[in-house]
């Protein structure tokens with residue numbers, strides 16, 4: 001075989017020097033990862049260069065296996081060493097997202113069948129967003145403009161790939177309460193990937209303190225993250241708890257209560273935290289509860305998302321199914337099942 005897996009040196013923007021899996025061919029190296037994903041467009045996960053367009057370009061290639069300079073893209077050639085940095089960010093984020101799903105949850109790629117995906121770097125110009133597109137089953141990341149640096153932080157890539165997992169499983173409709181749960185599923189995936197990556201990706205443990213519970217903190221030029229999972233209302237828009245009208249909110253706000261539920265489930269809460277528990281739409285303070293840690297919380301949530309939720313699952317249905325998942329994994333009266341009930345009660349869902 002003329003194509004060989006190799007390990008390149010990537011100078012990333014957010015994680016220093018990182019080992020990225022590449023492919024060696026007769027003319028050099030490409031950002032194709034034959035160890036992660038099969039089939040798909042490139043026969044393995046890959047990073048392509050959109051070169052400011054809206055469509056995927058060629059897979060990133062290089063004469064040596066050292067990539068990027070670790071600095072924010074400066075608007076020059078997207079294939080320059082500086083331009084490669086966005087591709088290194090994407091490659092490292094994709095490797096970690098893939099590995100987290102596989103090593104923590106036993107889930108292979110987007111669909112659980114290990115179908116390869118890819119990320120198009122440098123989409124548009126000064127583009128302040130990233131997104132998953134189910135028609136290509138691939139992702140796009142911008143270089144950032146007024147608000148963000150390169151959109152290639154680990155939590156953002158984990159978020160976008162999370163949309164692919166949701167699309168391939170429950171396919172939660174991207175509007176109303178189900179849309180909020182869809183967004184929350186992606187935020188949870190982003191944070192759990194961040195935790196896994198900060199642990200060095202060893203073992204099957206997602207360390208409790210490995211993530212910051214803030215989506216997009218690193219890419220933010222202002223220093224404010226896109227979302228605070230532990231306290232969604234810090235953004236001034238997201239509710240901390242469920243109420244009957246949250247389905248009218250943008251899905252990036254109605255995600256808030258479920259994000260907070262997951263935070264409580266993993267990390268716990270204490271009832272006497274005073275004003276920190278001021279909650280929009282919440283009439284009573286959440287009761288104190290003990291968390292069960294990232295691993296268990298993530299496994300319970302993921303089982304419900306991928307095997308129990310439907311496209312129309314709302315908050316009440318999510319509570320019932322996350323509880324079911326906890327009972328199947330840990331027992332009907334397990335402390336994990338009790339924690340699920342307390343975490344949802346803390347966001348005003350269920351008793």
Ligand code: ASN
Nearest residue numbers: 129130131132159160163
């Ligand atoms: N970055 C956004 C997201 O993944 C794009 C969108 O609005 N769908 O949620």
Ligand code: ZN
Nearest residue numbers: 159163183186
């Ligand atoms: Zn999203």
